């Protein structure tokens with residue numbers, strides 16, 4: 001594996017490696033170091049394809065060691081209207097891909113509560129807005145480390161272009177790009193939910209340490225916009241440049257549009 005480190009302003013370190021597996025190893029090493037260092041660790045997790053190589057490494061290294069009693073996991077976002085048992089829900093996805101194999105009990109895996117009845121209120125009689133406030137309160141001062149992917153349109157979580165940099169956990173209508181990118185996880189494109197609850201950019205920025213991973217040429221324009229374009233709400237990921245500690249892990253394809 002070769003890795004280049006590019007100098008950036010402020011607290012951002014950019015690491016460029018050869019391929020997605022090497023990116024996975026680099027991300028896993030960062031997460032692992034945080035988990036091992038902390039007596040009580042709040043880990044922000046992302047779903048999607050990008051983190052999967054990192055999750056495989058973490059399961060290999062930390063799974064079954066029985067040393068994760070001090071870890072609590074927090075989802076970045078969740079679709080509205082899917083029960084936590086729906087295989088396409090992010091709660092079910094993260095359990096399947098990571099936390100069950102790590103031995104984290106389901107009650108240590110938190111996410112926005114997005115179940116709702118047809119009247120727009122969820123099971124215990126709480127509406128989506130209240131669910132957002134509850135999740136925001138649960139996140140409190142922020143997680144120790146938040147892992148992030150990036151959308152082709154520069155989104156972070158489900159913060160689509162135009163999202164305010166100081167937003168808190170909120171309900172979003174998903175853009176057409178995002179719905180079509182995520183259609184592969186559903187039986188048909190029409191099954192992709194139209195709304196989600198996401199941590200806001202302000203919520204994400206409360207994390208002590210942000211780790212952004214991107215692999216593949218399709219992400220190159222978004223990475224260039226986030227790291228070198230205007231610091232502007234048209235690219236939600238440009239908000240990362242306002243944070244004091246960001247680790248960006250890219251493979252060569254995702255880094256290919258950087259100057």
Ligand code: PGA
Pocket residue numbers: 047048049050051149150151152155156157
């Ligand atoms: P991906 O999604 O990892 O599946 O590319 C990332 C994102 O949309 O945030």
